[in-house]
Amino acid sequence: MATIQERKSEKGTTYRVMVRLKGYPVQTASFNRKTDAKTWATQTEAAIREGRHFKTSEAKRHTLKELIARYIRDILPTKPKSEAKQKNQLEWWSDKLGIYALADVTPAKIAEVRDELANGDTYRGTKRSPSTVNRYLAALSHAFTIAVKEWGWIESNPLSKIRKLKEPRGRVRFLSEEERKALLEACKQSKSPYLYLVVVLLLSTGARRSEIINLRWSDVDLSRRIILLEETKNGERRVLPLGQHVYDLLYEYAKEKHTPQDLLFPDSRDKNKPVEVRVAWDKAVLEAKLADFRLHDLRHSAASYLAMNGASLTEIAEILGHKTLQMVKRYSHFS
DSSP states (O other), X not given: OEEEEEEEETTEEEEEEEEOOTTSOOEEEEESSHHHHHHHHHXXXXXXXXXXXXXXXXXXXXXXXXXXXXXXXXXXXXXXXXXXXXXXXXXHHHHHHTTSBGGGOOHHHHHHHHHHHHXXXXXXXXXXXXXXXXXXXXXXXXXXXXXXXXXXXXXSOGGGGOOOOOOOOOOOOOOOHHHHHHHHHHHHTSXXXXXXXXXXXHHHHOOOHXXXXXXXGGGEETTTTEEEESSOTTSSOEEEEOOHHHHHHHHHHTTSOOOTXXXXXXXXXXXXXXXXXXXXXXXXXXXXXXXXXXXXXXXXXHHHHHHHTTOOHHXXXXXXTOSSSGGGGGGGGGO
């Protein structure tokens, strides 16, 4: 039930409204005109009864900066693999729209900033790819989803109305036989003691760089000729079978002293951190005279070889660790 109190002062007359409904906190507001007070009282009562009022109030009470700060503090630590990257993405959104109350963060505002992101330059002076822009949108969208479902700060996710940028077809760059020989020879000659084995593992298993670099000896089962990946990008265990050549390399490498929890490829300065092979890799690519070839393309090469040798898309997806066939359709023409 609403009550309106008339208040007179030297500055004039104001009307203070109090809306009391059983089971809900009292809501108050002040107006210069009685008609506005009556309208607000009627609308507020209706919104409370329909369950809309407090959601709207929370959206007006909290800013996007507060939402992002809480998400970074409470949610991102549960996503260790993407924590650093998504933290940077979310802080970018906070810089652009953080001052706005959640109720005022409209799809139109987000679309405007999305276009700014797409058309702006990176620190390298290049344009961001559509896939990068979409990752920024995805990070913000999940933060809003948590605010809707768990915190009750906002009624709906404004990102649900935002168009994602069209991404180009997946890149497929794989090594020819001559390129593969040249690359492996360059890796053998590298000053890095790990580069050759790392590249052979990537090329023969189709694993991701992070999966191989972070391997521990407890993940390697030479008796069964497999590597068991406990932590993967999609959160599921995955088994990597070892071919003869990579098995022989690992067998010889395993003769060195180590414990099950030791990293296969530790940094020389800190044995608890995995080695970084980027510099050695870049030099090997130059030595092998490979054009437009990245470390991740070893994964594409492995998948392409599988397809050329008759593996089905389902088998390729299982080996690469994809939950759907969508990501491996790019290799279908190699079959």
